[in-house]
Amino acid sequence: MSEPTLSIRTLVGVFGGTFNPVHYGHLRSALELVERLQLEQLRLMPSAQPPHREAPACSAEHRAAMVELAVQGEPRLACDMRELQRHGSSYTIDSLIELRSELGAGTGLCMVLGCDAVLDITTWHRWQELLDWAHIVVIARPGWELPGEGEVAQWLKGHRVENPHGLRGRPAGCIAIEELRPLAISSTEIRDILAAGRSARYLLPQSVLDYIQTNTLYR
Numbered sequence: 471m472s473e474p475t476l477s478i479r480t481l482v483g484v485f486g487g488t489f490n491p492v493h494y495g496h497l498r499s500a501l502e503l504v505e506r507l508q509l510e511q512l513r514l515m516p517s518a519q520p521p522h523r524e525a526p527a528c529s530a531e532h533r534a535a536m537v538e539l540a541v542q543g544e545p546r547l548a549c550d551m552r553e554l555q556r557h558g559s560s561y562t563i564d565s566l567i568e569l570r571s572e573l574g575a576g577t578g579l580c581m582v583l584g585c586d587a588v589l590d591i592t593t594w595h596r597w598q599e600l601l602d603w604a605h606i607v608v609i610a611r612p613g614w615e616l617p618g619e620g621e622v623a624q625w626l627k628g629h630r631v632e633n634p635h636g637l638r639g640r641p642a643g644c645i646a647i648e649e650l651r652p653l654a655i656s657s658t659e660i661r662d663i664l665a666a667g668r669s670a671r672y673l674l675p676q677s678v679l680d681y682i683q684t685n686t687l688y689r
Contacts, residue, residue: 478578478638483512483607484550484569485582486562488657489533490526491682492540493674495655497547499609502650503582504546507607507634512582513550514541521559521595528687530554539677561595566603570642578641579604585614591622601629601643610649664688 485500496514504512514537518530526533534551541547552568553560562581569579581604583591588608591597600606606629608616617623629645631637637644655673663670665688670679682688 478576478641480576481507481509481578481580481637482569482573483507483509483580483582484515484565484604485512486515486517486553486560486565488520488523488526489514489516489537490528490657491533491660491674491678491687492537493655493657493660493678495653497540497675498653499650500547500582501544503607503609503648506648507580507637507646509546509580511546511548513548515550515553515565517560518553518556519559521561532681532685532687536678536681539681540675542677559595563594563596563599563603566600570603575641578637580607580637580646581605582607582609584609585611585616588616588622588626591625598625601645604642605637605644605646607634607637608645608647610647612652616647661688 483503485496487496489496492514500512500514503509516530516534516537519525531554534549534554537549541549552565556564566579566581573579581600583606585608594600616626626645629643631644631646634646634648637646660670660673664682
């Protein structure tokens with residue numbers, strides 16, 4: 471990687487997940503991050519074959535189509551489908567390397583993670599290289615607690631910035647913690663509601679719900 475620059479004018483974020491299905495919890499967190507970090511754009515990136523779990527029964531193509539519907543009308547959010555175009559497991563490091571190549575060293579790249587993902591970060595493929603290509607922004611959940619000792623704790627301590635403006639000092643390499651508005655919505659709950667034949671209205675965008683019904687998903 472190149473030497474740190476004095477100032478990064480533009481920050482772009484990437485928020486990976488299965489999005490099975492995407493819901494208002496994802497979208498509200500994404501929008502709050504855009505505004506707090508002053509991101510030019512935050513890209514929601516559906517995972518095609520997540521390496522830490524079985525591939526969802528709902529296809530990656532359907533999940534990506536729902537994300538595209540969900541972000542329509544909000545130019546600061548976008549769907550990034552690069553992981554659908556690769557074969558094999560969807561490794562985050564591969565996507566970050568691709569994004570860094572596309573954005574160039576003059577643009578900061580922020581990878582968004584939940585606290586639960588950070589706790590398991592040492593199981594990720596080439597996890598120690600992630601900060602070579604991007605900053606990491608950790609979404610703090612209600613009742614969250616990051617490790618106080620051990621390898622992950624030292625990793626966080628060595629790279630954390632207290633002020634998100636610190637992300638603009640270089641294109642990658644920093645960790646920021648952001649506490650966001652809690653919305654107690656989960657994709658698992660939505661799937662269970664739909665499987666039981668009940669209404670999931672107001673938990674996710676109507677356009678996404680219409681897509682689910684049209685394609686008879688989660689039944």
